Amino acid sequence: MNQIKIFAPASVANVSCGFDVLGFCLEPVGDQMLIRKTNSSGIKITKIEGQNLPLDVKKNVAGVAAEALLKAHPTKSGFEIEIYKNIKAGSGIGSSAASAAGAVYGINELLGKPYTSHDLISFAMEGEGMASGTVHADNVAPVLMGGITLVRSIDPVDVIKLPIPKALTAVVLHPKIELKTMHAREIIKKNVTMEKAIQQWGNLGAFVSALYNEDYDLMSRSLKDEIVEPMRSMLIPEFESLKKASIQAGAIGFGISGSGPSVYALTKGIDGAKKIHSAINEVISSIDIDYEIHISKINEQGIKILTD
């Protein structure tokens, strides 16, 4: 196999009580990438469509991630990458993670899979690090491993795949305003009160338990974030109205996706998701910005190979 075409999906990270550790993979939205093994060594990004992003491998998350892999696994072959972006950079649904994960996934396949999905996280993280200014794994992990993931540690990388309650469905709103991850990081405080930290880990522990027991009521009680949301939500237009409308329409939880401006709601089943879609649409259409709303099951597989 000398070339591979893949689908690198979007993802939701910083899931309320799971700031910096919890993420899940989406199904309908994602980039396509074509990766080709060549005889000349090194990484080349030969084409990017759909977004104005640098072809320079040192300045592109896919290039940085790919080079991290090749540094750990030297080979005589080189790789050319074509990227067909559908996920907008700065949208908060893991645009850079998709590119970084896609590059290392594709190259790993063409090398005959020397690495597991879990192994690939650290390479993809290096790409992410360039995009956001800090190294984090909560988007690349669900893209590479699929489903819902918990990043216990990034040094060393230790990621746990959590169970996916069957009916769990996400609604994601992407208001098309740009919010740089690096900027959204800046407004996060360096310290938190012990009291709020305890609430957060109590909620995260409960949310993990709720996933195992498919306990939607407990998911709802525990999907809270009193640490980051109060700060970052100010950057998102109509955040409180969107949250209120979603919860009234039956969402079990609502919060910021990644570092925003996208927001997510979780609910039970497609019908529930459609109600939330309508509720969100009513709020967001009242202001003058472009937006997209996606309904998505949790993508259990994550990144995948496309066959033409």
Add this chain to the structure above:
Amino acid sequence: MNQIKIFAPASVANVSCGFDVLGFCLEPVGDQMLIRKTNSSGIKITKIEGQNLPLDVKKNVAGVAAEALLKAHPTKSGFEIEIYKNIKAGSGIGSSAASAAGAVYGINELLGKPYTSHDLISFAMEGEGMASGTVHADNVAPVLMGGITLVRSIDPVDVIKLPIPKALTAVVLHPKIELKTMHAREIIKKNVTMEKAIQQWGNLGAFVSALYNEDYDLMSRSLKDEIVEPMRSMLIPEFESLKKASIQAGAIGFGISGSGPSVYALTKGIDGAKKIHSAINEVISSIDIDYEIHISKINEQGIKILTD
């Protein structure tokens, strides 16, 4: 039924990554209590053996907890409480929690069980509050509900019972020096860095997952505490040596029990626990203090009625 004799067990709270939220119930150590329904209203503590504690109901955790229950559930009857203490106050294995939980459990039984175990937590917490200066539920919850519990919230009370991996066994060392919970609370900082808080909730989420999957390796990787242990461990003689010896003897985790001075190790099986018992004994016997070491399975039932 006009009187009831109960066994109110000791418990381990603040389980490493689960500061203020995670606790488990012990089997072999505990108090006995005799609770008698009388015709004169109100609570009386008529006898305390084994410890020098106040008979005044307003100054005794059992009395405060019992009065909290009766305030919510007025009745013409009164209750007399006899307490036979085996758990030393200030030991860090839930002495006050056993008394508070025992009082409300016994009275609830004699009233015909108007409350569930989960309901009783809030009454027992009021007793705990008097002892420690802050209201917390991570000892009374596992005593009342049994097993391993996660306190998601104390206002309102929301406690989740977690699964107990079959082989999970605790070793608890009680060095007989007194450490007031209130004092141990004082050295806890009011703020934590975001970085350490994220590590803590990543570890707690992973530990909960590990309990569901009986994944002892993951339990071991996640039983960490970089927030409270670095401060409180200084108050505990030979803490680092005890920890090192326990881990070398095969413990999957080691930490402070409650607010100390007791420490706990968790391991797989009774044979593993015996090895840790020896290792701990070797370290602690080298210094001149009295101590007790207990080996205990996780007590799934919690508090129970004794039949003579």
